[in-house]
Amino acid sequence: xxxxxxxxxxxxxxxxxxxxxxxxxxxxxxxxxxxxxxxxxxxxxxxxxxxxxxxxxxxxxxxxxxxxxxxxxxxxxxxxxxxxxxxxxxxxxxxxxxxxxxxxxxxxxxxxxxxxxxxxxxxxxxxxxxxxxxxxxxxxxxxxxxxxxxxxxxxxxxxxxxxxxxxxxxxxxxxxxxxxxxxxxxxxxxxxxxxxxxxxxxxxxxxxxxxxxxxxxxxxxxxxxxxxxxxxxxxxxxxxxxxxxxxxxxxxxxxxxxxxxxxxxxxxxxxxxxxxxxxxxxxxxxxxxxxxxxxxxxxxxxxxxxxxxxxxxxxxxxxxxxxxxxxxxxxxxxxxxxxxxxxxxxxxxxxxxxxxxxxxxxxxxxxxxxxxxxxxxxxxxxxxxxxxxxxxxxxx
Numbered sequence: 001x002x003x004x005x006x007x008x009x010x011x012x013x014x015x016x017x018x019x020x021x022x023x024x025x026x027x028x029x030x031x032x033x034x035x036x037x038x039x040x041x042x043x044x045x046x047x048x049x050x051x052x053x054x055x056x057x058x059x060x061x062x063x064x065x066x067x068x069x070x071x072x073x074x075x076x077x078x079x080x081x082x083x084x085x086x087x088x089x090x091x092x093x094x095x096x097x098x099x100x101x102x103x104x105x106x107x108x109x110x111x112x113x114x115x116x117x118x119x120x121x122x123x124x125x126x127x128x129x130x131x132x133x134x135x136x137x138x139x140x141x142x143x144x145x146x147x148x149x150x151x152x153x154x155x156x157x158x159x160x161x162x163x164x165x166x167x168x169x170x171x172x173x174x175x176x177x178x179x180x181x182x183x184x185x186x187x188x189x190x191x192x193x194x195x196x197x198x199x200x201x202x203x204x205x206x207x208x209x210x211x212x213x214x215x216x217x218x219x220x221x222x223x224x225x226x227x228x229x230x231x232x233x234x235x236x237x238x239x240x241x242x243x244x245x246x247x248x249x250x251x252x253x254x255x256x257x258x259x260x261x262x263x264x265x266x267x268x269x270x271x272x273x274x275x276x277x278x279x280x281x282x283x284x285x286x287x288x289x290x291x292x293x294x295x296x297x298x299x300x301x302x303x304x305x306x307x308x309x310x311x312x313x314x315x316x317x318x319x320x321x322x323x324x325x326x327x328x329x330x331x332x333x334x335x336x337x338x339x340x341x342x343x344x345x346x347x348x349x350x351x352x353x354x355x356x357x358x359x360x361x362x363x364x365x366x367x368x369x370x371x372x373x374x375x376x377x378x379x380x381x382x383x384x385x386x387x388x389x390x391x392x393x394x395x396x
Contacts, residue, residue, distance in 0.1 A: 005260055006101040006305070007076025008032055010187045010377075014074075014099070017381035031064065061085040070094060072388055075157065076101040083155045090156060095387050095394040098157035099187065099380055102305040104167050105330045158394050159387060161380055164368040166330075182383060185376035186369050189312060192290045193374035199294040206287065206295050210255065210279055217252040217349050219318070220292050222301040225261040231323055234266055240322070241270050243341045249277055251347065257281040257292060259304075298336075298352050307331040312372060314361045316352045334364055 011030040018028055061084035065073075073089045074097045075082040086096050153160050153171045160176060162168050163186040171181055212218055221244070227234045241256075248254050256278060258264055267280055281287060289306060290313065293299055299310040300318040308331075310317045317335035336355050338344055365372060387394070 004077055004101065006188060010076055010099060010101055010380075011074070013187050013190060013377040014380045014384070017377045018384060021381055022385060029068065031068075057081045057084040058088070061088050065089060065092065065094070071391065072097065072384060074099060074384060077152075086155050086157055090158070093394065095159075095391055096157045097159045097161065097384060097387060098153065098155075099161045099184075100152070100163050100167060101188075103303075103308065103330060104152055104162075104170055105328045159383070161383060164366070164370045166367045183370050184379040184383065185371050185373075186308065187376045187380060189309070189369055189372060190374045190377050191288075192309060192312065193372045195288075195290055199290060202291055203295050206291055209285075209287075212253060212255075212279075212295070217298075217352075218255065218296040219248065219252045220255045220257060220296040220299045222299060222304050222306045223256060223258050223262060224302050224304055225259045226302070226323065227266065228261055228263070238266065238270065240341060241267075242273065244320075244344065245270070245274055245278060247341065247344045248347070249274065252297075253279065255279040255281060255292065255296065257289070297349075303329045303331070307335070308368060311361060311364050312369060314356075316355045316359075318347075334359065 008030065015028045015030060018026055060081055064085060065088055070089075072095050073085060075086065076099055086098075089096050153162075153176055154174055157180075159180055159182060160171060161182050161184045162171065164183060168178075168181045168183055172178055206212070207214070226232050227237050232240075245254060254277075256267070258267065258281070260283070264280075264282065271278060271280055281292065289309060293306075293310055293313045293315055296315070298316040298318055299307070300320065301307055301310075302320050302323060307317050307319070311331075311334060317331060319329060319332050319335040319337045320341070321329055321332060321337050321339050322341060336347075336351055338347070370376070
């Protein structure tokens with residue numbers, strides 16, 4: 001069950017490994033549940049009530065399980081429809097596995113949900129134990145109550161596969177029993193790990209294609225769907241980009257790679273304003289993210305999971321901690337962090353060199369990515385087969 005583009009890609013990579021291991025015994029199907037969500041959040045009162053009570057999610061989850069009759073349910077995102085699918089699958093004695101698809105971090109203290117994290121999620125763990133009770137679960141499904149999720153990993157999947165020890169310890173603090181957590185690495189890093197030998201060879205052709213200058217510092221700005229996710233308005237985002245470019249344009253070559261979920265039209269005015277001084281990477285350019293990161297001097301972003309890839313490439317990371325996002329940015333302690341756009345005027349190449357000389361990339365990789373051996377998808381596939389072989393142990 002894939003609920004976002006990252007989940008879909010992970011599902012494809014794991015499925016490929018599953019078919020290699022047991023193509024004659026398995027029938028795998030990827031269901032992209034993000035497309036099943038309502039296109040508009042609350043267009044009317046009926047939709048508002050439906051979202052609150054959860055009829056839409058629960059009925060859809062029931063229909064999916066009735067039609068597909070799976071032996072195991074694997075999810076990336078465990079909220080939304082997938083939360084109801086996990087709950088219903090467990091009632092039907094179908095084992096469930098959640099695979100981490102991106103960074104996990106704590107909500108900021110000012111968020112009202114912080115009460116649930118009091119004393120290591122004590123209140124949330126009590127509520128989760130009540131909700132996992134078989135009779136309570138049956139009642140919730142009967143009244144079609146939508147299962148909501150406070151944080152990733154807390155919706156009751158039988159086994160949770162995480163990227164590294166940092167995330168395992170985070171889930172343990174959230175009240176997940178250690179025996180339900182398995183460290184496998186980050187599946188999306190497999191492609192990068194397997195392409196390392198050829199990245200250097202592609203560097204010269206990428207320089208020629210993008211007209212990059214050897215004698216000038218190159219910074220890749222990885223944007224995020226902040227407008228699309230209602231974190232800021234389009235005008236606010238445009239203002240950030242304009243101020244950012246005005247400060248950096250004389251210091252470096254600035255390359256902008258929009259997020260796949262972003263509307264590219266919002267970059268039209270920016271490109272016109274700076275008339276060829278910026279480089280915008282479009283999907284039609286067919287340039288992979290590892291290629292881009294490997295070819296620049298540093299990467300700048302807000303809170304993108306691509307920051308993990310940047311550090312895996314052993315490149316300096318610059319964090320713009322300027323927006324009121326609800327989550328703590330776990331990459332800040334590994335990066336050069338600016339709390340306002342105006343402070344970027346102090347930015348220099350010497351700062352990057354100092355950061356690179358003092359940062360221990362090996363420790364970071366071990367804590368957050370486990371191994372860069374290109375075998376995370378294989379470990380996930382073996383875990384799925386192991387769960388299927390021990391299916392009887394997951395019966396309630």
